[in-house]
Amino acid sequence: MKLNFNYDGNIACKAILQDQLEKFDIKYQLLDLGQIEIGDSVSEDVLAELQVGLTKYGIQIIDNPKGQLIQKIKDAIIEIVYEKEKFPNITISQYLSDKLNFRYGYITNVFSEYTFTSIENFIIIQKIERAKKLIIEEKLTLTEISHELNYSSVAYLSTQFKKVTGLTPSMFKRIVGKKRELSNND
Amino acid sequence: MITHQDSMHILLADDDEDDRTFFSEAIQELKMNNKLTLFKDGNDLMDYLVHPEIKLPHVLFLDLNMPGKTGIDCLKEIRSNTRFKDVSIAIYSTSSSEKDIEDTFIEGANIYIKKPNDFSKLKKVIKEVVNMNWQFHTSGLNIETFFFSI
Numbered sequence: 001m002k003l004n005f006n007y008d009g010n011i012a013c014k015a016i017l018q019d020q021l022e023k024f025d026i027k028y029q030l031l032d033l034g035q036i037e038i039g040d041s042v043s044e045d046v047l048a049e050l051q052v053g054l055t056k057y058g059i060q061i062i063d064n065p066k067g068q069l070i071q072k073i074k075d076a077i078i079e080i081v082y083e084k085e086k087f088p089n090i091t092i093s094q095y096l097s098d099k100l101n102f103r104y105g106y107i108t109n110v111f112s113e114y115t116f117t118s119i120e121n122f123i124i125i126q127k128i129e130r131a132k133k134l135i136i137e138e139k140l141t142l143t144e145i146s147h148e149l150n151y152s153s154v155a156y157l158s159t160q161f162k163k164v165t166g167l168t169p170s171m172f173k174r175i176v177g178k179k180r181e182l183s184n185n186d
Numbered sequence: 187m188i189t190h191q192d193s194m195h196i197l198l199a200d201d202d203e204d205d206r207t208f209f210s211e212a213i214q215e216l217k218m219n220n221k222l223t224l225f226k227d228g229n230d231l232m233d234y235l236v237h238p239e240i241k242l243p244h245v246l247f248l249d250l251n252m253p254g255k256t257g258i259d260c261l262k263e264i265r266s267n268t269r270f271k272d273v274s275i276a277i278y279s280t281s282s283s284e285k286d287i288e289d290t291f292i293e294g295a296n297i298y299i300k301k302p303n304d305f306s307k308l309k310k311v312i313k314e315v316v317n318m319n320w321q322f323h324t325s326g327l328n329i330e331t332f333f334f335s336i
Binding site: 117167 | 217317331
């Protein structure tokens with residue numbers, strides 16, 4: 001028997017962090033955008049053990065300021081891609097600049113230097129990642145998905161989908177379906 | 187998940203020596219840190235992968251036509267082992283038919299590369315593939331629905 005899941009990565013991640021921090025008896029306060037405030041009394045050794053505990057969940061403690069800024073940029077982008085009502089009325093560059101309190105030129109340079117892609121391209125990849133999830137869920141039509149992701153038209157969504165995956169949305173859907181059939185037969 | 191400071195670990199199995207050399211040169215021109223390991227055919231590659239102590243690669247490039255184990259043989263073998271579930275597999279092929287692309291993805295490949303004829307195109311393609319793969323590994327994207335045909 002196969003079960004399908006719908007999950008919120010953010011909630012899951014917070015729950016894992018809470019479990020692990022409590023395991024090490026660390027006093028903490030969860031802040032927004034992947035940050036946690038902890039007391040100063042936590043030793044390096046305990047932090048190292050905490051990192052070991054978090055590694056199996058794919059969670060990394062980031063200990064350099066640029067790494068932290070990149071994570072904040074990524075989180076901010078993921079937030080607006082996944083929550084339509086948070087999509088800003090201003091330009092993305094203005095939005096990120098206001099939210100992170102840095103000049104956009106600085107943000108975009110740091111981002112490309114460390115991630116080997118541009119912020120614009122990262123947004124496209126994230127939008128297409130969400131489009132993939134929505135296509136597989138089969139609750140929305142492609143036109144509805146294009147609205148959900150703030151595309152001006154379904155044709156534009158299809159063009160970007162093809163650019164990022166090399167496939168048309170319908171080819172993608174067919175491949176995922178056949179892949180699942182194959183793994184169900186195993 | 188890996189972080190931005192990590193280097194990308196890349197494997198290539200290709201029986202053509204010239205193609206291996208071109209590939210290495212293209213990889214050397216990438217800006218990101220990387221470690222490339224070359225294999226002369228599918229058997230050579232699979233002999234290496236069975237060792238439990240090896241550091242798993244982020245991406246593995248497979249030539250389709252190799253003597254002994256073909257690219258597809260390797261792909262099937264690797265995908266039947268959950269130990270390799272986080273390894274992206276890129277298939278190198280001379281065909282660009284939609285059916286071949288679709289079949290390769292259904293078998294578990296993530297990337298399908300139509301082998302370009304000239305070196306400058308090859309460099310461009312490899313750069314795009316490695317960059318896209320890097321985004322998947324550093325941003326927690328779902329590798330099961332990672333398909334990139336170029």
